[in-house]
Amino acid sequence: MKCTIQAAGTSRSFPTAHPLIEAHEANTEILVLTGENAGQAYAELSDADRYRLILIELGDECLGVHTGESRGLEGSQVLGFARFRLGHAEPTPLVEIVRQPVTPSESVSLAQALFESHGLKTAVCGDFPGRIVNRLVRPYYNAALAKLDSGLATADDLDLTLKLGLGYPEGPIELLERTGLAEHCVTTEALYRALGDSAYAPARRAQVALARSQR
Numbered sequence: 001m002k003c004t005i006q007a008a009g010t011s012r013s014f015p016t017a018h019p020l021i022e023a024h025e026a027n028t029e030i031l032v033l034t035g036e037n038a039g040q041a042y043a044e045l046s047d048a049d050r051y052r053l054i055l056i057e058l059g060d061e062c063l064g065v066h067t068g069e070s071r072g073l074e075g076s077q078v079l080g081f082a083r084f085r086l087g088h089a090e091p092t093p094l095v096e097i098v099r100q101p102v103t104p105s106e107s108v109s110l111a112q113a114l115f116e117s118h119g120l121k122t123a124v125c126g127d128f129p130g131r132i133v134n135r136l137v138r139p140y141y142n143a144a145l146a147k148l149d150s151g152l153a154t155a156d157d158l159d160l161t162l163k164l165g166l167g168y169p170e171g172p173i174e175l176l177e178r179t180g181l182a183e184h185c186v187t188t189e190a191l192y193r194a195l196g197d198s199a200y201a202p203a204r205r206a207q208v209a210l211a212r213s214q215r
Contacts, residue, residue, distance in 0.1 A: 001117035004028045009035035013057055013083035013091055020118040030114060033057060039066035042078070053110050054078045060134075060190040063098045063127045075102035079111050083120070084133050087179030096131040097124045129194035130187075138188050138200055144172035145203035181209030 005024040011034040014021050020032070029052035033041045038057040043066065048054060054077060056066055063080035080098030085091040095115045099108050112122045125132045144162075148155055159171020176184055185206035192200040202210075 001030075001114050002028050003030040003032050003114060005032050005034060006041055007035050008033055008041035009037040011035045011057060012059070012085055013081070013095070015091070018118070020115065020120070023118060029053065030110070031055070032114075042066050048078070052077060053107055053114075055111060055114075056080050058082045058098060058131075060129055060187060060194070062129055063100060067100070069100075072101050075100035075104070077104065077107045079103060079107060080127070081111070081115075082131060086175070087183035089179040093119065093121050094133070095120050095122050096133065097122055098127050098131065099124060100127050130191045134187060134191065138184070138191060141172050141176055141184060142188060142199065142201070142203045142206075145176070145205045148173060149204055176206075181206045182213040185210040 002023050002025040003020070004026060005021055014034055021034075031045075031051045031053070032055045033039075034057045035041075036059065039061075042048070042054065042056050045054075056063065056078065058080040059082070063078075064074060066080075067074060067076070067078050079100075082096050082098075083091045084094045084096060097108065097111050097115070108124055112124070115122050123132055128135065130138070144158060147153070148158060152158070153161070155171075155173040159174050162168050162171050170178075185202040188200050188202040188206065192198075192202065
């Protein structure tokens with residue numbers, strides 16, 4: 001399935017070559033804006049109405065930051081997306097597609113078809129900060145780091161217990177240290193500011209890791 005790719009800065013979703021990026025073809029009906037400045041690129045479009053579907057790569061922000069909102073009736077052929085990636089680990093095959101309250105179902109289906117035609121998996125969510133995965137897992141990671149600080153168990157025992165007891169392939173402490181505690185701090189801080197829920201307040205160890213990375 002072909003699409004027109006417009007790169008606008010570094011992309012967390014597609015940092016390296018991928019079949020979707022290689023499917024670029026000029027002047028298709030689908031425009032995919034990638035990179036950290038994808039929202040700005042959308043704001044500068046002068047011919048948005050010509051596209052059947054526009055996809056904006058998101059960070060932690062809501063799609064409405066770029067499209068605007070009014071009375072809960074927002075929604076068009078413009079959707080957001082983010083390929084889930086934990087810290088500096090490689091991106092996963094999961095793409096979270098962000099829709100708004102009255103986004104046409106045919107636009108959602110077309111977005112799913114595009115990503116899935118290039119070997120990716122999709123999940124559709126409403127326009128909320130952090131989308132699905134981060135909203136679910138970040139409080140869990142914070143809790144694990146807090147229990148390590150409180151002396152409940154060693155990092156090895158915490159990881160081993162969750163792997164053996166719940167069947168997780170990797171414990172939370174080793175996972176965060178492998179993918180980046182500093183990146184966890186950045187993400188949770190953004191969610192905490194947006195949601196005001198203390199479960200997302202960055203754990204102490206993540207704050208320390210971010211501070212050390214900035215020295």
